[in-house]
Amino acid sequence: MLHTQLMSDEELPAVFKAVSNWGRWGADDERGTLNLITPEVTAHAATEIREGATVGFGSIDLSGSLAAADPPTRHVMLKHGEEATDGYASATDFLGTDYHGVHTSHLDALCHVFYDGRMYNDRPAGLVRSTGAEANTIEAFRDGIATRGVLLDIPAVRGTAFVDPLSPVVPEELDAALAAQGTDIREGDALFVYVGRSAHRAATGSDFVDGALHVAGLDASCLPWLHEKGIALLGSDGANDALPRKAGAERVPVHVGAIVYMGLPLLDNAALDPLANACRERSRWAFFTAITPLAISGGTGSPVNPVAIF
Numbered sequence: 582m583l584h585t586q587l588m589s590d591e592e593l594p595a596v597f598k599a600v601s602n603w604g605r606w607g608a609d610d611e612r613g614t615l616n617l618i619t620p621e622v623t624a625h626a627a628t629e630i631r632e633g634a635t636v637g638f639g640s641i642d643l644s645g646s647l648a649a650a651d652p653p654t655r656h657v658m659l660k661h662g663e664e665a666t667d668g669y670a671s672a673t674d675f676l677g678t679d680y681h682g683v684h685t686s687h688l689d690a691l692c693h694v695f696y697d698g699r700m701y702n703d704r705p706a707g708l709v710r711s712t713g714a715e716a717n718t719i720e721a722f723r724d725g726i727a728t729r730g731v732l733l734d735i736p737a738v739r740g741t742a743f744v745d746p747l748s749p750v751v752p753e754e755l756d757a758a759l760a761a762q763g764t765d766i767r768e769g770d771a772l773f774v775y776v777g778r779s780a781h782r783a784a785t786g787s788d789f790v791d792g793a794l795h796v797a798g799l800d801a802s803c804l805p806w807l808h809e810k811g812i813a814l815l816g817s818d819g820a821n822d823a824l825p826r827k828a829g830a831e832r833v834p835v836h837v838g839a840i841v842y843m844g845l846p847l848l849d850n851a852a853l854d855p856l857a858n859a860c861r862e863r864s865r866w867a868f869f870t871a872i873t874p875l876a877i878s879g880g881t882g883s884p885v886n887p888v889a890i891f
Contacts, residue, residue, distance in 0.1 A: 586802075587749060587751070587800050587801075587802065587827060587828035588800055588801040588802040588828055588834070589828055589829055590828070590829035590830055590831050591829075592801075593801060593829075593831060593834055593837075593838075596801065596804055596805060596838060597696070597804075597837065597838050597841075597842045598842075599805060599808070600804050600805060600807075600808040600838055600842055600843050601842040601843070602614065602702075602842070602843050602844045603701070603702050603703045603842070603844075604702070604703075608702070610702055610844070611691060611701075611702070611716060611717050611718070611721040612721050612722070612844070613691055613701055613702075613843065613844020613845060613846065614811075614812065614813045614814070614843060614844050614845045614846070615721075615722065615726060615813055615814070615846065617768055617769040617811055617813045618726065618727070618728045618769045618813050619769065622728055622729070622767075622768075622769035623727045623728055625729070626727065626728045626729035626769075626869050626870075627869055629729055629867055629868050629869045629890075629891070630868075630869050630890050630891070631891065632891045633890070633891075634859070634890070634891045635888055635889070635890050635891075636855050636856050636859045636888065636889045636890075636891070637852075637855075637886050637887070637888050638686070638773075638851050638852045638853055638855060638856045638886075638887050638888075638889065639686035639851065639852060639884070639885050639886030639887055640685070640686050640850070640852040640886075641654060641676075641678065641680075641684070641685045641686070641884060642654065642684040642685065643656050654676070654677070654678040654679075654684060654685065655675070655676070655677045655678070656674060656675070656676050657674060657675045657676075658672070658673075658674045659673045659674055659675055660672050660673045678884065680882060680883070680884045681693070681849075681881070681882060683788060683794060683796065683820065683849075683850060684850065685850060685884050686848070686849070686850045686851050686852060686884065686885055686886065686887070687848070687849055687850065687882050687883060687884050687885060688719070688722070688846055688847070688848050688872060688874045688882055688883050688885050689836075689840055689846055689847045689848075689849065689881070689882045690714070690717060690718055690719040690721070690722070690846070690880060690881050690882045690883075691717035691721070691840055691844055691846065692708070692709050692714040692716060692717035692718055692881050693836075693840060693881045693882055694833075694836050694837060694840040694841050695709075695841065696837045696841045696842075699841065700716075700717055700840075700841055701717050701840065701841055701842075701844045702717070702844065704716050704717060709881070712879065713878060713879020713880070714879045714880070714881060715879070718877075718878075718879055718880055718881070719874050719875070719876070719877050719880040719881065719882055719883045720876050720877070720878065720879075720880065722846070722874050723874070723876040725871060725872065725873040725874075726771070726813075726814060726846075726870075726871065726872040726873075726874075727869070727870070727871045727872075728769055728770060728771050728813060728814070728869075728870060729767060729769070729770050729771070729867060729868070729869065729870070730770065730771045730772075730773060730867065730868050730869065730870030730889055731764055731766060731770050731771070731772055731773070731866055731867050732773045732774075732775055732853070732856055732857060732860050732866050732868075733755055733758035733759065733762070733764075733772065733773070733774050733775065733866070734758060734762065734775050734857055734860070734861070734866070735750050735754055735758060735774060735775060735776055735777075736775070736776070736777040736780070737758070737761065737861075738754050738757045738758045738761060739754075741777075742777055742780045742781075742784070743776065743777030743778065743780040743781035743784070743797065744776040744777055744781070744797035745781075745797065746781070746795040746796055746797045746798075746819075746823060746824065746825070747795075747823075747825075747827060748797075749797070749798060749799060749800035749823035749826075749827070749828075750774060750776070750797070750798065750799045750800060750803065750823070751800050751802055751803065752802055752803050752805075752806040755774070755803065755806060756806075762866045763866075764866040764867055766810045766811075766812070767811075768810070768811030768813075769811060769813045770810075770811075770812060770813060771812075771813055771814040771815075771816065771870050771872075772807070772810075772812045772814070772815050772816070773815075773816045773817065773848075773851060773853060773856065774798075774799060774815070774816070774817045774821075775817070775818060775853045775856075775857045776796075776797035776798065776817060776818055776819050777797070777818070778796060778797065778818040778819050778853075779818070779854055781797065793825055794820075794824045794825070795824065795825065796819040796820050796823075796824050797819050797823055798817060798819045798820050798821050798822045798823035798824065798835065799817070799821060799822065799823060799835050800823060800828065800835075801828070801831075801834035801835055801838060803835065804834075804835065804838040804839065804843070807839070807843070807845065808843060812845065813845075814845070814846050814847075814848065814872070815839060815845055815846075815847050815848070816847065816848030816849075816851045816853075816887070817848070817849070817851060817853070818850065818851050818852065818853035818854070819849075819850070820833075820849050820850070821835050821836065821839070821847050821848075821849060822834065822835040822836055835847075848872070848885070848887065851887065856889055859889070859891065863891065865891065868889045868890060868891050869889070869890040869891075870887060870888065870889050870890070871887070871888050871890070872885050872887040872888075873885070
């Protein structure tokens with residue numbers, strides 16, 4: 582049952598149980614809802630390619646402006662052109678990043694989040710060791726994700742420039758965006774919920790208020806909607822969860838319900854402005870999308886630069 586009110590902590594256990602996909606694709610499964618992207622789904626999604634126009638919607642913030650005074654990403658030139666002499670020369674560089682957080686477009690693996698000591702498919706959290714994860718790693722997605730993508734423009738539904746972080750997106754708004762855009766959802770789709778994060782940052786000057794992260798996202802009441810629609814991947818230009826959460830003490834119930842119980846990979850911090858603009862220009866909200874995470878051994882996720890093809 583869909584909610585018009587924000588979901589309380591007391592309601593969460595029943596919702597987590599209701600949306601659980603543990604065992605649905607077998608005891609050994611590590612791909613979760615990506616199983617919904619069958620070869621037939623991918624082939625049909627390719628029919629969305631009509632122009633051949635591509636839009637990349639990933640980013641890595643190297644300035645630290647989105648996170649804190651100390652940037653979580655280090656980009657260092659090891660060799661550069663200022664040292665070049667006659668004949669062959671090259672430039673090399675090093676990039677190191679803590680990609681989970683608010684600064685990098687990244688895909689969460691199903692070993693990224695635990696709840697009550699368990700992770701997706703009822704595996705113990707202890708399988709994620711100090712040496713890396715032994716199950717539900719990003720390597721399970723190494724063949725890439727290629728499916729139909731749908732963007733929902735929530736600021737347009739609200740008639741605002743951005744979604745207020747203290748006013749989370751609820752299921753009725755997802756339905757309203759679909760109706761306003763004349764778009765449908767199909768099982769195996771990747772859903773991208775646009776909240777206008779960069780417009781909010783421009784208006785307020787920061788993603789932070791008194792040191793606390795303020796980023797718009799979904800209320801936990803959206804979890805049954807995502808499950809019923811058969812969403813294979815969820816992404817946003819925010820953190821997918823609304824932060825801070827107003828409805829209770831559980832900080833990121835969308836991450837818990839999606840990753841731990843549904844096995845639904847999350848794309849956080851997508852650079853959705855160019856994609857939203859491309860959709861608005863065309864009055865077209867569905868496209869082919871491809872995401873290829875790095876096959877990091879034991880990795881809990883990966884930086885990504887997803888691509889939409891119209």
